Amino acid sequence: MPVKPAKGAACNGCGYCCAEEPCHLAVEYIGAGTEGPCPALEFDEGRAWCGLVRHASRYMDLPNDWADRILGEMFATALGAGRGCDADL
DSSP: OOOOOOTTSOOOOOOHHHHHOOOHHHHHHHOOOSSSSOTTEEEETTEEEEHHHHOHHHHTTOSOSTTHHHHHHHHHHHHTTTSOOOOOO
């Protein structure tokens, strides 16, 4: 796994934030607890990914994946994806 970047630096997919605790979206939309790793934390291609952004229907138990792109974009915007690392150590 990549080493966590400095706060504010570009995200490199280290997964630290999601491994520490689920975000508010995971708590609200998939019933994640408030401690421990997020159940939607995915690992692929040597990095961590948000499963709500990549495969929302899988984690929200929707009958098909037709809305994954739309929901994923909404979740990415709500999470601030692409704005840089926001996790303190």
